[in-house]
Amino acid sequence: MNLEFIKQINEYVIEAILETDDHESLALIDQTNWPSKIDINNAKAVISQKIAARQKQILIQKRAEFQAYKIDKKNFQETQKPNRTVTEMLSDIVKSMQNKDTLPEGLLMAFREQGQGGSDDDIKKIWKKLVDLGVINSNEDDKKS
């Protein structure tokens, strides 16, 4: 007996049930060789438990992925801190501005407003956002060297 065969039987059973009227179906319950109400309730309970367990498992897995992401991000931020000077950051921003399709409009405006006459902190903030968004690859120069 393979999966295809079981699926085929299932389809026949579903078809037969759909063709039967409600009174006929209900009359079958508790008869010999047909499931009792207790059987049906037990089956329902088992299915509900399985579904709830699966839902919980998905949530646990997503939480674990999120935790791992937060740790990765923290480690990444700690390692990249000393690697760039403000001048290099400014150069990264200018380079990223050449591709306006990937650069969010808000950052472009913020850079125009603050970047050219703004403080080092402003430049660092904009650079950081572009790194977080994946527009600037902060390790690009490391790879080249």
Added chain:
Amino acid sequence: MRFKQQPDDILKSIGIYEPEDIDLELIAFSLNADVKHVPLSDCEGSIIGTDTKAIISINDDAEPRRQRFSLGHELGHWVNDRGKNLTYRCNANDMRQRTIRKTDFRQQKEVRANQFSAELLMPNYIFNRYIDNLEITINAVSYLANEFNMSRTSTAIRFVEKNSQPCMIVCWDKSGTRRWFRRNSIVPDYIWPHDKIIQPKIALESSNGVEVDADKWISTDGAEKFTLIESVFYNGYDFLSLLWWKDESQLVD
């Protein structure tokens, strides 16, 4: 209201089925958005994004439940308005927009983001389980607000929207002028609240599940012949009256 992705689907895809599991940072992560809680001087929340990734900043000076709603709102922009060069800065006024103005496209997006936030934080398939058999009073609103970690105002609006009994929520300023109202689909369109209350100090006194003459709040002809159940509360800015037609005779006639 149409969304590009339904809040219910997003939550189910990460296994959320209970109110205490509605973790917005986790939801943001699943949608590829980073969240930062930082001081913001001129807005409640902002989002900046490319077509694949977003950074959301939320004003950490705001009350925690307000921060939750703001984050849901920005996720609403991310899900529905994303594209190249996504940038929004949303202030408290944007977060209060509930009714669409047909000529203002930007405002429509704010209304949609607010509705998205309400549905994400109080999703249909969870919220409906909790509102069954609840009386429409401030006690019920407070209970739901605690369960879902939401403000009483947002909760009351959702409670009215999803309720199977006829009810309405009306927002008044201190002078008794109506700011906005929501009736659920069971209340007929011809039932309207007053534009202005004549003695606001008396009418807007706090109450919880009190039977009053319907014409205290309703201007429709013949309202004086009927009663309804009122609950009045103050949210720090405005007064809200929650109205429930427990006796439906006014609506039937």
